[in-house]
């Protein structure tokens with residue numbers, strides 16, 4: 001079994017992942033081979049497994065919140081060395097020459113490849129990644145450190161980009177809809193920046209509301225509730241289209257509503273007056289390497305503490321089910 005590894009693979013969408021022994025991937029030119037120390041479970045993984053995103057490369061090893069240690073390097077890799085700790089995010093490769101890449105918006109690259117979607121990811125003991133898209137990580141000494149860092153690689157990064165597009169630290173009163181992995185990281189960043197956080201959870205989810213208050217939210221309630229003050233901006237991390245007009249109705253003139261999700265149920269019709277007065281609705285797609293270069297050192301410096309629940313690799317389906325059913329406080333992380 002020396003050159004084989006355990007992996008949880010998706011053979012067909014809508015089916016549970018299957019535990020398999022498959023060959024360890026070997027690094028090609030420009031790539032590194034990593035032993036996976038931890039891999040976070042993201043809501044996007046649910047969308048991939050459920051078939052809500054249309055181009056997974058099957059059979060697929062999902063997972064794009066990878067913390068790993070470099071085991072070997074492919075030809076031409078100078079930036080990383082055997083023994084380095086790195087994080088592998090969703091953005092796995094971009095072309096470098098399309099209009100978006102040239103304009104510094106590689107997140108929109110028309111031929112981008114994505115970890116755990118069009119490239120094999122981290123629900124396995126080993127993976128390979130393009131060295132140019134790995135983020136060096138410091139302070140990883142124990143399995144617990146790897147577990148804590150994993151959610152920063154997507155929930156943190158996409159959350160950070162969502163926060164930045166909603167005005168960064170400019171909004172004084174920041175609403176966050178959907179208080180899961182991304183929100184619990186972002187709330188800490190916002191509070192550290194002096195912003196007032198208003199947390200909206202599933203109706204009646206008093207556990208998530210208490211969690212939000214513990215992280216410094218000034219108010220927490222159900223997504224059907226009206227906040228005590230109008231919001232300057234709102235971030236959406238729940239894949240629920242009904243929340244767009246609701247969030248707009250609570251945002252002041254000129255305020256932004258930004259969705260961080262890759263997939264959302266349809267947005268219902270709503271009256272123009274909710275958008276009028278220069279309110280805006282926008283979405284975040286993917287991430288750029290610059291987002292990681294900015295956010296990961298910031299997360300280490302603040303520092304941001306992640307709340308995680310560890311699962312053995314074999315229990316990936318259970319972790320996905322717990323995420324789907326809203327049974328998690330914070331983030332699920334697989335520990336191969």
Ligand SMILES: [Zn+2]
Pocket residue numbers: 094095096097098099100101106108109110111112
């Ligand atoms: Zn491109």
Ligand SMILES: [Zn+2]
Pocket residue numbers: 042043044045064090154155
């Ligand atoms: Zn993700």
